[in-house]
Amino acid sequence: MQFTQEHEMFRQLVRRFVQDEINPHADEWEEAGIFPAHDLFKRMGDLGLLGLTYPEAYGGQGLDFSYTVVFCEELGRADCSGVPMGITVHTDMCTPALAHFGSDDLKQQFLAPSIRGDYVGCIGVTEPDAGSDVAAIRTRAVSDGDDWIINGRKLYITNGTQADWVCLLARTSDEGGYRGMSLIIVPTKTPGFSVSRKLRKLGNHSSDTAELMLDDVRVPKANTIGPEGMGFILQMQQFQRERLVGAITSYAGMEKTVRDTIAYTQQRSTFGQPLIDNQVIHFRLCELLTEIEALKSLCYRAADQYIAGDDVTRLASMAKLKAGRLAREVADTCLQYYGGMGYMEETRISRAFRDSRLLSIGGGADEVMLGIIAKYEGILPGKKKARPATTQPAPAIEPAIEPAIEPATEPATAPVAASPRTDDAHEARAGAPA
Amino acid sequence: MNIVACIKETPSTTAEKSFGPDMRLERRKEDAIPNPFDEYTIEEALRQQEKHAGSTVTILCMGPATATDTLRKALAMGGDRAVLVSDSALAGSDAIGTARVLAAALQKIGFDLALFGSAAADAYGGVVPSATAEFLGLPLLSYASKLDLSGDSTARIQRAAEIGYNEAEAPLPALVSVVKSINEPRYPSMKGIMASKKKPLDTFSLADLGLDPSSVGGAAARERAISSEKVSTQRKGEMYQGNEGAADRVVAFLIEQKVL
Ligand SMILES: Cc1cc2nc3c(=O)[nH]c(=O)nc-3n(C[C@H](O)[C@H](O)[C@H](O)COP(=O)(O)OP(=O)(O)OC[C@H]3O[C@@H](n4cnc5c(N)ncnc54)[C@H](O)[C@@H]3O)c2cc1C
Numbered sequence: 001m002q003f004t005q006e007h008e009m010f011r012q013l014v015r016r017f018v019q020d021e022i023n024p025h026a027d028e029w030e031e032a033g034i035f036p037a038h039d040l041f042k043r044m045g046d047l048g049l050l051g052l053t054y055p056e057a058y059g060g061q062g063l064d065f066s067y068t069v070v071f072c073e074e075l076g077r078a079d080c081s082g083v084p085m086g087i088t089v090h091t092d093m094c095t096p097a098l099a100h101f102g103s104d105d106l107k108q109q110f111l112a113p114s115i116r117g118d119y120v121g122c123i124g125v126t127e128p129d130a131g132s133d134v135a136a137i138r139t140r141a142v143s144d145g146d147d148w149i150i151n152g153r154k155l156y157i158t159n160g161t162q163a164d165w166v167c168l169l170a171r172t173s174d175e176g177g178y179r180g181m182s183l184i185i186v187p188t189k190t191p192g193f194s195v196s197r198k199l200r201k202l203g204n205h206s207s208d209t210a211e212l213m214l215d216d217v218r219v220p221k222a223n224t225i226g227p228e229g230m231g232f233i234l235q236m237q238q239f240q241r242e243r244l245v246g247a248i249t250s251y252a253g254m255e256k257t258v259r260d261t262i263a264y265t266q267q268r269s270t271f272g273q274p275l276i277d278n279q280v281i282h283f284r285l286c287e288l289l290t291e292i293e294a295l296k297s298l299c300y301r302a303a304d305q306y307i308a309g310d311d312v313t314r315l316a317s318m319a320k321l322k323a324g325r326l327a328r329e330v331a332d333t334c335l336q337y338y339g340g341m342g343y344m345e346e347t348r349i350s351r352a353f354r355d356s357r358l359l360s361i362g363g364g365a366d367e368v369m370l371g372i373i374a375k376y377e378g379i380l381p382g383k384k385k386a387r388p389a390t391t392q393p394a395p396a397i398e399p400a401i402e403p404a405i406e407p408a409t410e411p412a413t414a415p416v417a418a419s420p421r422t423d424d425a426h427e428a429r430a431g432a433p434a
Numbered sequence: 435m436n437i438v439a440c441i442k443e444t445p446s447t448t449a450e451k452s453f454g455p456d457m458r459l460e461r462r463k464e465d466a467i468p469n470p471f472d473e474y475t476i477e478e479a480l481r482q483q484e485k486h487a488g489s490t491v492t493i494l495c496m497g498p499a500t501a502t503d504t505l506r507k508a509l510a511m512g513g514d515r516a517v518l519v520s521d522s523a524l525a526g527s528d529a530i531g532t533a534r535v536l537a538a539a540l541q542k543i544g545f546d547l548a549l550f551g552s553a554a555a556d557a558y559g560g561v562v563p564s565a566t567a568e569f570l571g572l573p574l575l576s577y578a579s580k581l582d583l584s585g586d587s588t589a590r591i592q593r594a595a596e597i598g599y600n601e602a603e604a605p606l607p608a609l610v611s612v613v614k615s616i617n618e619p620r621y622p623s624m625k626g627i628m629a630s631k632k633k634p635l636d637t638f639s640l641a642d643l644g645l646d647p648s649s650v651g652g653a654a655a656r657e658r659a660i661s662s663e664k665v666s667t668q669r670k671g672e673m674y675q676g677n678e679g680a681a682d683r684v685v686a687f688l689i690e691q692k693v694l
Pocket of ligand 1: 124125130131155159209361364371
C-alpha cells in the first residue's frame with residue numbers, strides 16, 4: 001500500500017469531515033438510534049466521497065481501492081461506530097455488485113444518485129431463518145411477465161428504516177441451495193414494501209437497523225443485477241469487499257481507543273503513581289498496539305491483492321476474523337484500565353465496548369470466516385480440494401461459497417462476460433500509486 | 435478579472451512548536467499547512483470568481499521550496515494556478531521584506547484584486563497587507579467582513595467594528611484583507627484534490643522578480659524576534675462555597691466579565 005500526496009490530502013479531508021460533521025453529533029445520534037443519512041450523505045456526495053472507486057460516468061471518482069482504505073481508516077476514528085457503518089454499507093456493501101454488474105440503466109437509476117448522496121442504499125441478505133447460512137433464504141421473487149413479484153422478510157438491515165432502495169437477495173427459481181438466487185434492486189417506495197420494525201441494539205446505536213417486509217412487491221426484471229440466478233455468487237463477491245472494509249474501518253478506531261487509554265492512564269494515579277507506570281498496563285497496551293499494526297499490515301496486503309484483481313477471499317476472511325476478535329480484546333482491555341469511569345456512559349470507551357461486539361457477527365460471523373479459511377486450506381471436512389492460497393488471478397466470478405452451505409457441487413465459473421472488477425479497470429488506469 | 439489570493443504556509447495549529455537559536459519558529463515540512471486564516475482568503479477569491487464569470491484565481495505564496503505541497507492543498511479548494519516565490523536569500527525576511535517580495539510578484543502576475551488574510555496564525559504581525567499596498571501604491575481595504583465588486587471598477591467592503599460596521603470602497607486594482615466572518619471556507623472536494631496535481635504551479639526566484647537579494651531576507655530585516663514563549667494553558671479556577679453567598683459572587687463575577 002503506497003500513499004501519495006493526493007492520498008494525504010484526501011485523508012485530511014475525511015478527517016476534517018469526521019471532526020466537523022460527525023463527531024459533534026455523535027452523542028445526539030447515538031441517543032436517537034439513527035443518524036440523518038440523507039443529510040449527511042448529501043454533504044458527502046457534494047465532496048465526492050461516496051463513489052471513490054466507481055466509474056466517473058456515474059459520478060464516481062474512478063480511483064483505486066487504496067482511497068477506500070484511507071476513507072475507512074479515517075471514518076474508523078469517529079466517536080461512534082454506527083455512523084461509519086451506515087456510510088460504508090452505502091459506499092461499499094450494497095453498491096459493489098450494482099457498480100460491477102448492473103446495467104447502464106440500473107446504474108443511472110440507482111448508482112448515480114447514491115454517489116451524489118440523493119439516495120441511501122441498504123443491503124438485504126439476512127432473514128429471520130437465514131444468516132450465516134445465506135443459501136437458506138426464503139424471500140422469493142416470482143416471474144410475472146417483465147416483472148418480479150417479491151414476498152419475504154429481511155432482518156437486521158442497516159440503514160433499513162431510511163433507505164431509498166435495497167440490494168435484495170431473493171430466490172428466483174426453485175433450484176434450491178446456492179442456485180437460483182438473484183440480486184434485485186428494490187425501491188423502498190414500491191407498494192407492498194414496508195419497514196416492519198426498527199430494532200433496538202446492544203451497540204452501534206447511531207445506525208438504524210430494520211426488519212423489512214415485502215408483500216407482493218412488484219419490480220421490473222430489469223432491476224436484476226447481472227444475469228438471473230447469479231445472485232448468490234455476486235453476493236459472495238460483494239461480501240469480500242464488505243469484509244475488507246469492515247476490517248479496515250475497525251483498526252484505526254482500535255488504535256484511537258488504545259491511545260485514549262494511554263492518555264487516561266497517564267493522568268490517573270493509584271497508589272502514588274500513574275496507572276500507566278504499572279508494567280502490566282503499559283506492556284499490555286503495547287501488546288495491543290502491536291496486534292493492531294499486524295492487523296493493519298494484513299489489511300494492506302489484502303487491499304493490494306484486491307487492487308491487483310486477485311482473489312482476496314482468503315486474506316479478507318482472515319482480516320475480518322482477526323479484526324472482530326481484536327476489536328473485542330482492545331475494547332475490553334482498555335475499558336478495564338478506565339475502571340469505573342470506563343463503565344460510565346459519558347466515556348467514549350463504554351461506547352467502543354458496546355460497538356466492538358458486532359464485528360465478530362455482522363458481515364459473516366467469526367466461525368463463517370474460519371470455515372472459509374479452512375476451505376481455502378483444504379481442511380474443511382468433505383471438501384478436500386485445496387485451492388491455491390495466494391495471488392492467483394481471480395476467475396471471472398469468484399466462486400467462493402460459504403462453507404456452511406455445502407453445495408453438492410462447486411458452481412461453475414460464472415457465465416458473466418464482465419470482469420468482477422470493472423471499476424478496477426478504472427483503478428488500474430487512474431490510480432496506480434505514483 | 436484577475437484575482438490573486440496571497441497565502442502563507444504555517445505550521446499546523448496542533449503541531450508541536452519549537453524555536454531555533456534566532457528565535458524563529460522551526461518549520462517542519464510535515465506540519466506545514468496553509469495559514470488557517472488564509473482558508474478564508476482563498477474562499478473569498480473563489481466566491482468572487484464564481485460571481486464574476488471569466489475571472490481567474492492565482493494563489494500566491496512566498497515560502498520554502500517545499501511550500502509547493504501547501505500550494506497544492508490550497509489548489510485542492512479551487513483556483514486556476516499557483517505561484518511560489520522561493521529563494522534561499524529570502525530566509526529570515528521580516529514583514530517589510532515579505533511585502534516587498536509579494537508586491538513584486540503581484541506586479542509580475544498582474545491583478546485586479548489581491549486578497550490577504552488579516553494575519554498569519556504563526557507570527558501574527560498583521561502588517562504584510564498594508565506594507566504590500568504601500569509598495570504598490572495601491573489602496574488597501576482592510577479587515578473586510580463583506581466584499582462586493584461593482585463592475586470591474588470598484589471594490590466595496592464592510593469592516594466590522596466594535597459597535598457596528600463601516601463601509602468603504604476603493605477603485606480596482608486594490609488589495610483587500612479579510613476577516614473570518616466574511617465566509618465559511620469550503621472543504622477541498624475529491625475532484626479538487628485530484629485536479630490540484632494538474633494545475634500549473636510556477637516558482638519565481640528573486641532574479642525572476644528583479645529584486646536585489648540584499649533588500650530582503652535576514653540581512654535586510656529590521657524587525658528581529660528576541661524571545662518566544664508558549665502561552666501557559668493552565669486555567670486558574672476560583673471556588674465559591676455554598677453558604678458564603680456563592681450565588682451573589684458568581685453573579686458579580688459574570689457581570690465583571692461582561693457576560694451579564
Ligand atoms: C447490527 C447489525 C447489522 C447488520 N446489518 C446487516 C445488513 O445491513 N444486511 C444484512 O443482510 N445483514 C445484516 N446483518 C446480519 C448479519 O450479517 C448476521 O447477523 C450474521 O451473518 C449472522 O447471522 P445470524 O445472525 O443469523 O446468526 P446465525 O446464522 O444464527 O449464527 C449464530 C452463531 O452461530 C455460529 N455459527 C453459525 N454457523 C456456524 C458454523 N457453520 N460453524 C460454527 N458456528 C457457526 C456463529 O457464532 C454465529 O454467530 C446485521 C447484523 C447486525 C447485528
